[in-house]
Amino acid sequence: MARKKKQKLDPEEVKAKVEEGARKVRPEDVERLVGREEEFHEKVRNVPGRLKKMVNQVRLLFEMIRAYVKKEYREVPWGTIALAAFAIIYFFSPVDLIPDFIPVVGYLDDAAVIALVVKSIQEDLRKYCLARGYDPDQYF
Numbered sequence: 001m002a003r004k005k006k007q008k009l010d011p012e013e014v015k016a017k018v019e020e021g022a023r024k025v026r027p028e029d030v031e032r033l034v035g036r037e038e039e040f041h042e043k044v045r046n047v048p049g050r051l052k053k054m055v056n057q058v059r060l061l062f063e064m065i066r067a068y069v070k071k072e073y074r075e076v077p078w079g080t081i082a083l084a085a086f087a088i089i090y091f092f093s094p095v096d097l098i099p100d101f102i103p104v105v106g107y108l109d110d111a112a113v114i115a116l117v118v119k120s121i122q123e124d125l126r127k128y129c130l131a132r133g134y135d136p137d138q139y140f
Helices: 011-024 027-034 036-043 049-069 078-092 103-119 122-132
Strands: none
Touching: 011 103, 027 049, 027 078, 036 049, 036 078, 036 103, 049 078, 049 103, 049 122, 078 103, 103 122
């Protein structure tokens, strides 16, 4: 019986995909994303508990995007919002590098995208946390 080859995520490939995706994000995409808040919360509820840190990060990204759209927090450049939005859009997407329906493993590509985006916009996210009175250690 042949063994299945393990699927590895190439960090450079993930980074290139994220950067390309973020360049394509438009303001109307971000507004549509915020309009899917109930669906967002449902998707987050289905993520296994072992991925709590990623869930916290995803929630923070979504909240910052929503605050930006509602003009409650604008102390962030568009590039940061575009990256955050791409990460959330990818998280929503049923077409992933690894399908989400595969328990735990299915969220690995989502976690890789979220981790890359959070790392690249960490300074802006920390400022957002401080402006909202959040403890950044919950997210980083």
